[in-house]
Amino acid sequence: MEVLFAVLIGALTAAGVYLCCLRQVFPVVLGLSLLSYATNLFVFVAGRLTLGAPPIWEEGVTRFADPLPQALVLTAIVISFGMTALLVVLAIRARFEAGAERSDAPAVTERPEVER
């Protein structure tokens, strides 16, 4: 099972990084989504794999999954959701103010149009 998880995490990471390199925002958003799956799984497996033993306390049970990474992943999921939401909205706003949807910005040495 470990290998399966590792392969999944690796594939998600690779695809995520690749998509983040593209020149428009939307694929980058998808890439970040994939990356965040990878992250969540990665943090999760830091607590190792335990099958069939959810961390819900029952009298006499001694085998259970490490709950801490799960709690961390929950926090991370929520945060990355908030970030994704913000990013896509930012993409829309930028698209309608800049006139195009691009992940690139002008180089810093280019002088921008004067604005407030």
Place this chain on the structure above:
Amino acid sequence: MADVLIALLLLVGAFFGLVGSWGLVRLPQTMQRLHAPTKATTLGVGGVLLASMVYFGWVRGEWSIHELLITLFLFLTAPVSAFMLARAWLHRERGRRRATLPRPGASGVDWGVYQPPPEESGNGVEARR
């Protein structure tokens, strides 16, 4: 006894579930394939959920009607999904299929996907701006 019932329900569920998915692959037209999920939903999941109910109630003594809720939810939502999918397909295929599609009957009335409802078309607020 319970074992047999549970096993039977499971097998029935498995069979119809598989048939549904198989139909999804096998049937040649999109609209035909649209029939697949209802099969998987009704007897497929239904069978399994019943099996689960019986299993937890009879075998483990933890009667639970949770599964019934899932079944109800699926029965409630699956038609809507199918309806929306069909509409989506009708909309996408509007150029090619509209001619072959039967009309609702009354003259001047078309299917909802192609025609705004009377109130809206009447006061002309439809569409943008």
Place this chain on the structure above:
Amino acid sequence: MSVRARLRRWLPHPALSLLLTLTWVALQNEFAAAQWLMGAILGVAIPQLLRPFWPDPPPVRSWRAVLAYAAVVLWDIAKANVQVAGWVLLRRPETLRSTWLVVPLKLRIPEAITLLAGTITMTPGTVSCDLAADGSALLVHCLHTDDAAATVAEIKTRYEARLVRIFGEGEA
């Protein structure tokens, strides 16, 4: 304010309230008094809160008709499942005669129309696909039928007629 009006105000949908209470208890899987109480509270509170979202649910005229309808539909589902499984597994797909059916509607109550459309979809072999712009007919896709008119007639008699009985429609 009359008792009935007061009751109506607190329990806009008594059946719904009951169902919610049952749902709660079912969810808890625990039949203690506390759960019934909690269920009852929710049964009152949630419809109150959501009153504007379901402004005037049609009253059910006959609960017996509902049961009968349910039985018919469940039986039809089982029957149709077997039938359709046979088509899917045994027939060559090219030989399926799929057609569009137009089911003219007598029903006018949205809930009833929805129920009919849902029933049609849930019985394998037919899927309700669209509603006429004025709500006068239902578009149904049939996976395989030899006699379209017969299928339409069956839908109307087996389901629509029963729904008319449940919701007391027909005068509209």
Place this chain on the structure above:
Amino acid sequence: MIEVAAWVALAAFGLGVLLCAWRLWRGPDLVDRVLAMDTLTVNVIALIVTWGIWQGSSVLFEAALFFAMIGFVSTVAFCRYVLRGQIIE
């Protein structure tokens, strides 16, 4: 006996998932893909419930409900997108 039946059911739904995935891949239309996802979700629900029987654990119930929910929401959302562009208008 239950175990064998559950195993068979798991295999069947597993196969069902694969078939759905195939349709998801092949399409050809977007509606086919959404449909495939929807059916896949249904299969997943069945799998989860069967898995619960297999494991003898009822902790997975909410998960099944949630999968049903997401299956519905995303199917409807995609359809609305195709139909109206704005899924909330």
Place this chain on the structure above:
Amino acid sequence: MAHLPVLPVLIPAVIAAVMVALTRQDVVLARVLAFASAAAQLAVAFLLLAAVREGEVLVYRLGDWPVPYGIALVADRLSAAMVLLTAAVGAVLLFHAVCAWDRRGRHFHPLFQFQLMGIHGAFLTGDFFNLFVFFEVMLIASYGLMVHGGGAARLTNAMQYMVVNLIGSTLFLFAVALVYNAAGTLNFADLALRVPTVPASDRGILMAGGVLLCVVFLLKAAVVPLQFWLPGAYGHAPGVAAALFALLSKVGAYALLRFALVGLGWASLTALEPLAWLTLLVGALGVLAAPTLGVLAGFAAIASIGVLFVGLAGAEAARLGAGLYYLVHSTLTGAALFVLADLVRSARRKEGDAVLGGQDFAGRALLGAGFFLTAIAAVGLPPLSGFVGKLALLRSIPLEGGAGAASWAFVLVTSFLLLLGLSRAGSRVFWKTQGDEAVATRGLEAGGVAALALLLAGTFAWSLAAEPALAYFTRAAEALLEPGVYVQAVTGAGVFR
């Protein structure tokens, strides 16, 4: 008093929540609340500083759970000073905010408070997952402030800033996972105790996480080669936001110190010295090439981070102390430069903050004087605190060995480059004017000028207060290099007092 360590987080958090709930329409009330919050934060920060002045380490165990199971807040000399700095800069920038920025978009004040909450939280936490959370609070508030007011360049740059930081957060989580997997803890102090016991076979996992986390902090701190995001993002941000962001990169530096020196127990960060040189160089060259005052301020910030890291890359308390002294200076100066760029941007109608001559504008002389002083501080010329900072730094770097000499050379040569760049920019913007009559321009924003004056007064005061400040930070640096007291205090913390 017992709750002192948590108050810097709670005050802005509660005030911001109240603002969100109640003051959506009422800017005046929001301003009143903002100033009240600033005053409260300042007061608390002073009390906190007073409480740790003699070297005490205040440990606040949230939920009363023992370390490492719960999260502990830790206030020591370093974190208390950082909190005070944050509170002070935040309070000063409010003046700028209320006269210019808080009406140019929605929710300015709550975002500002949340930003402060995030920074305070990051400075005070003793737990590196919690650090992640407060980084995110800080960052998302910064995104909000960064896009405040809109504009194409601002938005596209903000988007890049955001994406880069999201990837940074991803890396942060990867690193946390690795460290937790090998060491089984999330607490800095507890980690310090456990690191020596991690078997050699598992050190690879631990250190892979450790070094990766350092990379994340270097990214936040904008150290070369991870500086690329800063000039565009800060350069186009609203001035008041960018000025506040002068603190954000310091959070990265702070976290790096905490994590590497305390958590991982490294003896020093000398390996970073070459990066510090490059950072200095890139920053200084960027100042020469910057097309606008905003971007120029961004590059100046990078240069100052270079100087800061020349200090932090030392193994001696004096050098670290000098670096930390410089950190405060560079925060004040960086903020001043951003405020200034913003004032120019809003005063010059046609040219904005472009480094171009143009028509005379209202407030030119005043802003010119402000720029002159700010530039003096940024280059490190006397008598402002940049000079003392660089002096302290140079004095603490032994010239023996190539590294020391190189550090000297980089600090001095880049000071020269900064001098060139800033004098070029300043003489163009403030001197190269056509016609002596001030053409009709937007008026000068009094609040911004007040903020600028306060910040400059701050650098002047910081220069005068150099002796006690250096002593304070040198002791804070000693505690970083010998974290025994910190670790003991956190891990051995008794029940809640």
Place this chain on the structure above:
Amino acid sequence: MGASAIVALPLLGAILPPLFARAGRTPALLAALTPSLAALALLWGQGAAVFSGEPVVALAPWVPSLGLEWALRIDGLGFFFASLILAIGVLIFIYSRGYLAGNESLGTFYAYLLLFQGAMLGVVLADNLLLLPVFWELTSLSSFLLIGFWRHLQDGRRGARLALAITGAGGLALLAGLILLGEVAGTYRISELAARREVILAAPLAPVILALILLGAFTKSAQFPFHFWLPHAMAAPTPVSAYLHSATMVKAGLYLLARLWPVFGQTDAWDAWVTGVGAATMLLGAVIAFFKDDLKALLAYSTVSHLGLVTMLLGLGSPTAVFAAMLHILMHATFKAALFMNTGIVDHETGSRDLRRLGGLAKVMPGTAGLGTLAALSMAGVPPLNGFVSKEEMLAEALAIRWGDGWLLWAIVVLATIFSAAYAFRYFSALFFGPLRLPEGRRAHDPPALLWGPPLALVVAVVVLGLWPGLAEPLLVAASASAAGSGRAWPELALWHGFGAPLVVSVAAFVCGAALVWRYPALSRRALAWALPLDGRRMFFAAQTGLARGAHCLVVRLHSGVLGRYVLLLTGVSLVALALGWGMGEGWRPQRPPTPVNGLAVIFVAIALVAIGLVLRWHQERLRAVLLTGAVGLVVSLAFLHASAPDLALTQIAVEAVTTVLLLLTLFFLPQHDAASLPKPRGAAVVAVLAGLVVGLLAWVMMRNEAPTLADYFWSRSVPEGGGSNVVNVILVDFRGYDTYGEITVLGIAGLVIYALLQGMQEGVARKNLHAWRFPFALSATRHPLPFAVTARVMLPFLLTAVVYVFLRGHNAPGGGFIAALLVTLAFLIQYMASGLSWTMQRLRLDAHLWIGMGLLVAGATGMAAMVFGAPFLRSAHGEVPVPGIGPVALASAMGFDLGVLLTVFGAVTLALVQLAFLGRLAGFAPNRTPMDPVRPRPSSEGG
């Protein structure tokens, strides 16, 4: 105290003139004079003590730990320089009043001058090696302001920057040198350095220190090859030139050389460099000055030459040479200041200072001509003027070197003397004598007293000091004694020293100089022909432009704005970091036994891999990519479910649903396809695959690694101390509730920012573009199909019941506030999709802001409730509350916290989605208030 006041008076007094300038120009002058004169009075008040060899000291700590202290010390040298600075300053102030035009800001000008004066005083009085560079840089800065005072002139701006750059750079070198000097010497008191000469000279760093210090001194004093900034600083108003370049700033370098003479003087390196550079500068400056037609340029190069002369003297290694240096500094200050002022008068009156356009001015402005001629003759070294006295001393010192050692120096000195006589002669002869030449349409006459008074005073000094040089002797002796040690025999100062080599050289110089002037036209043509192509300023600005261009290239390359490159860079750096970190361990082997694989997992991972692959292949088809990403999310959620993390699975799947909706809402406003033409950054695939491999490997390693964790504690305390059996939830709301507090804050902020961003689109460009935008596909006619709308209505109450259930059971079973919040959001989302924005919003009456704010407050308040009871923030309480008739009901305070979570999350997510949906209105889509199509035909109670 006195010493401090002398420095502080001009510095602090600088604020006076701008204030008084409002009252008029004369009040401004008086405001400027007052601090200066006061300082002068204070200084001369210390004269007795200083001359008796008792330096006046002021001490105050600043940063003693760095060696930086406020230490001032007035000794002979300091007194000498300070007197020059203040005395000439007074004359300059008066002159400026007459010189600057009425519309120029005299107050500001005086302020700058006073700042400069104070800084200069600081330089010459500082007794601390680190305080000296403080004032040193201040002189650079204030001179920058003065040189660039006419900010509208490009030459002024460039000259100012040039001067600042060169002297500033020198200042930095000097700072480095002085820091090292102090470290080596073990003291930062300048007055204590002489005693440590041996220690310093023996230090290995001594050559470095010397080089750095000389760099500082040479740049400041415009020594070759740094001389070029000085002539360009002449773009300044003439009073500035007169002040900075005759008496003060450029003399700072000379002062420093004199000051450090006891430390480094009479060493080989010092003598060689100082003499060599000085002599070279002296000759070069003189030659160039001769060929300059611009009067100020002529004077500027002559200043360069004279500075070289003094430098050379300071390098000669004999105390008497130091005396000669001091002497020349004094004499030069007088005649050069007078000459600058004289030039200023000419410029002021004629509008030109070009010798090619001026001539014979003695006819129209005889007074000016007289003063100018006298000063110029002094510059030429003609007796009986003071220039002659110091030049004789200089020649005597230079020629005292043995021929074998110094023939080159002799040659240089003689040549330089000739040329300096020549340019001095040329100055007055060409300007004042011969036929009258004036720029067209100009008339000229002698200026008012404000302008001729100050030069007159100086010319009087020129004459008096020429005739009775002994008058200055005490001052010079005191100065020289501080520099070169007391108790020596100093040369007798006299106009007439008898015949000797110096006189011969002088006379020869006059003759040759006159000849040069006579042959000037021919010579100048030839000079132009082989004019040095080495123009320092042009080189400097070329270098600066080159540097800026190079910086530009570098900066563009590093900050290209291409996000992909940034991502790759960041990924690459991270991979390197991982490799480095991994390298610190050794010999890792799998420790945990592998978990058995099951077929379903293989199937799902395979599906996920295919879906990922398809996302990559089809990412251009965005809608399809969203769907496939959803499939991946489904598998991830199943992975959590399978690996014993039901809470995670629920959260992931719920978030997945909301995210899908979010992406679809977004996609509506974006292009439906990726633009195909945009190239990817090179190497993206390689880096991505590498990252995938590394991360996958590390994940595998972590899963197979065994190490202690915190799990047992949470497991055992969760129920008894946390009051809940869902350990993950107890961690979230209790053990690590603070994380959750931060987390919901993040979500709340996200909602606010999204709101702010979208609200901002109601105006400006965004609004315009939004209005002009068209969705590329045809839209279906009806909006809210009836079956969907009805189903949504029916579902809603049941879903809310489920929400309550999920919320309440969260502490003991999978669920909790966050999941419940997403569920309720989804429930309403279905409603929104089914019946539309307007209809649903009307019924929900939801102020999402209030929800967010209240949620955060509730969560915070629950945490703070503990503080009331003296427990730390977020301390939880739990127990069973007896309810009559029902029995005990388990309650935990954490539930309140969880409620806060619910409210915030619900508010934030709803705010985001609804606002996004609302954007359609801005794009011109008409609102629809009917909740279903077709509308129910029966008349109904619906409010519409």
